[in-house]
Each structure stands twice: as structure tokens, then as C-alpha cells.
Amino acid sequence: xxxxxxxxxxxxxxxxxxxxxxxxxxxxxxxxxxxxIQARMAxxxxxGVGAAVIIxxxxxxxxxYGFADKQRGVPFTPDTVMAIxxxxxxxxxxxxxxxxxxxxxxxDEDITRYLPFKVVHPAFPExxxxxxxxATHTSGITDRWxxxxxxxxxxxxxxxxxxDFLSGYLVAGGKDYAPENFVPHAPGTHREYSxxxxxxxxxxxxxxxxxxxxxxxRRTIFAPLRMARSGWLLSEVPAGAHxxxxxxxxxxxxxxxxxxxxxxxxxxxxxxVAELSRFFIALLGGGQYQGAxxxxxxxxxxxxxxQYTAANKPDNIVLAEKNSGLFWATKYDGRFVGHGGSDxxxxxxxxxxxxxxxxxxxxxxxxxxxxxxxxxxxxxxxxWEHAQALKSAPK
Numbered sequence: 001x002x003x004x005x006x007x008x009x010x011x012x013x014x015x016x017x018x019x020x021x022x023x024x025x026x027x028x029x030x031x032x033x034x035x036x037i038q039a040r041m042a043x044x045x046x047x048g049v050g051a052a053v054i055i056x057x058x059x060x061x062x063x064x065y066g067f068a069d070k071q072r073g074v075p076f077t078p079d080t081v082m083a084i085x086x087x088x089x090x091x092x093x094x095x096x097x098x099x100x101x102x103x104x105x106x107x108d109e110d111i112t113r114y115l116p117f118k119v120v121h122p123a124f125p126e127x128x129x130x131x132x133x134x135a136t137h138t139s140g141i142t143d144r145w146x147x148x149x150x151x152x153x154x155x156x157x158x159x160x161x162x163x164d165f166l167s168g169y170l171v172a173g174g175k176d177y178a179p180e181n182f183v184p185h186a187p188g189t190h191r192e193y194s195x196x197x198x199x200x201x202x203x204x205x206x207x208x209x210x211x212x213x214x215x216x217x218r219r220t221i222f223a224p225l226r227m228a229r230s231g232w233l234l235s236e237v238p239a240g241a242h243x244x245x246x247x248x249x250x251x252x253x254x255x256x257x258x259x260x261x262x263x264x265x266x267x268x269x270x271x272x273v274a275e276l277s278r279f280f281i282a283l284l285g286g287g288q289y290q291g292a293x294x295x296x297x298x299x300x301x302x303x304x305x306x307q308y309t310a311a312n313k314p315d316n317i318v319l320a321e322k323n324s325g326l327f328w329a330t331k332y333d334g335r336f337v338g339h340g341g342s343d344x345x346x347x348x349x350x351x352x353x354x355x356x357x358x359x360x361x362x363x364x365x366x367x368x369x370x371x372x373x374x375x376x377x378x379x380x381x382x383x384w385e386h387a388q389a390l391k392s393a394p395k
Contacts, residue, residue, distance in 0.1 A: 045248030048076030054359035068243040082243035085341025088269035093327030135326035157260035195266040202265020230271035245345025
């Protein structure tokens with residue numbers, strides 16, 4: 001499972017943004033961004049932080065703090081490479097839209113057309129499941145934790161193939177199949193965040209383009225955007241370049257072993273603040289960055305278009321709080337759009353205003369206890385306020 005920001009953390013951030021109030025352990029009023037971030041890190045035990053502010057589709061500020069590897073004294077910089085969790089889904093989304101614009105996929109066809117096995121919701125066998133549903137988390141597929149937790153492969157890249165896992169999870173008689181792998185709602189009617197659904201979308205892209213997602217996106221996304229240090233697998237990251245990931249516990253920073261994911265399209269990208277900023281600018285800029293185009297304008301617009309209205313929204317969605325593009329969503333009561341990520345040792349945000357004129361990329365390489373989760377919200381607020389100040393500064 002991608003460990004997502006809890007509703008409590010979201011509520012904390014919304015309250016702070018509305019009131020302008022920060023936590024009791026803030027740096028002194030008027031302190032600069034460096035002092036504020038360093039105070040958060042000292043308070044919470046965050047080992048490394050990296051951030052960028054994007055104003056009008058240009059990086060206006062970027063900096064790293066603390067350590068990429070505390071034991072070796074390696075500083076965390078905007079070029080530090082680390083796993084980004086579920087922000088990876090936006091890369092899967094771009095690859096999906098590339099295949100759609102090339103005529104290889106349709107967002108609204110039954111996905112069985114593209115697969116070597118048939119995916120059927122056991123309670124609604126006549127209902128078709130589509131890529132659009134996978135990309136808006138309304139397919140009816142859910143993550144059964146008893147299965148999903150073993151998809152983290154500690155020590156290296158996962159040995160199980162994506163296709164083998166998916167067929168075993170989604171096809172009756174498979175080794176991991178159970179009716180509980182699906183929610184009790186018809187496809188398209190209920191939103192249930194699903195990492196496995198996102199992985200299935202990535203697998204469908206692989207089948208459509210005829211090569212693994214990691215090699216396809218290296219050609220069609222990473223190379224055009226000059227993301228030379230980015231990749232999906234541990235084996236694709238230059239030796240020694242990957243940040244160490246940590247868990248903060250009882251005053252200690254406990255390093256985690258590296259890990260890979262069987263369902264890598266749902267959270268496997270490893271990149272830096274600097275390189276992810278180029279990708280984010282491309283999305284906010286209609287599919288291009290400094291002349292390099294990864295999506296046609298119409299495809300980029302469809303990916304980021306909020307799909308739901310009062311007439312077609314899932315039964316459990318309040319539009320004022322949450323709406324969804326294609327592997328893209330509103331966050332914090334609609335104040336931002338983009339995606340976040342959370343995994344062991346990982347907390348990341350890639351968020352912008354709905355207009356796209358102000359955006360923030362934020363990385364931390366440390367997991368905190370749930371009771372300390374508001375630290376992430378406070379840290380994002382600090383960087384967001386810095387972004388607002390840069391936006392309003394005299395040109």
C-alpha cells in the first residue's frame with residue numbers, strides 16, 4: 001500500500017492555511033525559510049528534506065537540508081535521488097495518455113481487450129472496467145493488505161513479475177484471488193484508492209506499447225526531460241546515488257534497507273527534486289518543458305481535467321473536498337492539485353494551485369509516527385508560504 005496522508009494531517013494543513021496559524025514549535029515569527037525548515041527537522045527527527053518552488057512554470061527556488069545519508073555525512077540536495085511513492089502514478093498516467101494519443105489504448109474500452117486474462121468484478125460480472133476508472137480509482141479493485149504487504153521486496157528489486165502477480169490477484173483461481181480484492185460497489189460508482197488498480201494500468205500500457213513501462217518511459221519521459229538520474233528500479237539508479245531512507249523512532253533515525261515493488265507502476269519512481277520539477281513543469285505547461293514535449297496539449301488537459309460533476313460523481317465523493325483527474329487529484333479541500341506519496345521512509349508532495357501558477361515539490365526521507373504526522377503538513381505550509389512570498393515579490 002502507498003501510505004497516504006491521513007485525513008487528520010489533511011485537516012491540520014487546511015486549518016493552518018485558513019487561519020495562518022502554525023504549530024507551537026515553529027521558528028520565531030518572521031524567520032526565513034531555512035530557519036523554519038531546520039526547526040521542523042530538529043523537532044521531529046526528519047533526516048533529510050529537499051524542496052523546490054515553481055513560479056509561472058519556472059523553478060524560482062530550490063534547496064536541500066540535512067542528510068541523504070546521515071552515517072556517511074552525505075548532504076541532502078535538490079539532486080539527491082530517492083523513491084517518491086505514489087507521485088509515480090503520474091508517470092504511469094503520462095505513459096497511459098501517450099498510448100491513448102497514439103491510438104494504442106482507449107480510456108473507455110473494457111480493459112480485458114488489452115489483457116491476456118479477463119478481469120471481472122465478481123459481484124458485477126456484466127459491468128466493464130476501464131482505464132478511466134483505474135486512473136480515477138473507481139474500478140472496484142481494492143488493495144488487500146494481507147497480500148499487498150508482501151509486494152515490498154526488502155533488499156533489492158522485486159523478483160515476481162507484474163503480470164504474474166496481477167493475474168494471480170484478479171483472476172478467479174489465482175493464488176491471491178479473493179472476492180475481497182474488489183469493493184462491494186459497481187465499477188465507476190465508488191472511489192476506493194487502489195495501488196493495484198494503478199499497477200494494472202501500468203501493465204496495460206506495457207502490453208500496448210510492447211515493452212516494460214520502465215524502459216518505455218525512459219525513452220518517452222525521462223530522456224526528453226533530461227532526467228538522467230531517474231528510474232523505476234533500484235538497479236536503474238547510479239551506484240551510491242540513492243538516499244538512505246529512515247524511520248524516526250524514540251529519538252533515533254533508523255536506516256531502512258533498500259526495497260523494490262512488485263507493483264512498481266503504482267510507486268516505483270526514484271528521482272530528485274530537480275528532475276521531478278522538470279516533469280511537473282511539463283504537466284503544468286500543457287505537456288512540454290523547454291521545448292521537449294511528452295504529451296500533446298489535449299492529452300495533458302484530459303489527464304488533469306477534473307472528471308466529476310454533481311451528475312456523475314462517485315457515491316462517496318464530496319466535490320468540494322475531492323475531485324479526480326487521471327492519476328491526478330485535488331487535495332486539501334480543493335486548494336491544490338497534483339499528487340503526493342508515502343512509503344516506508346518516504347513522504348513527498350507535488351502540488352500546485354488549480355491555475356498552475358504556483359507549485360511546490362517537497363521530499364523527506366524519513367517516516368514519522370502517526371502522532372507526529374502534522375509535521376509534514378507544517379513543513380509543506382512553510383514551503384508554500386515561501387512560494388507565495390516569491391510569487392508576490394517585486395519583479
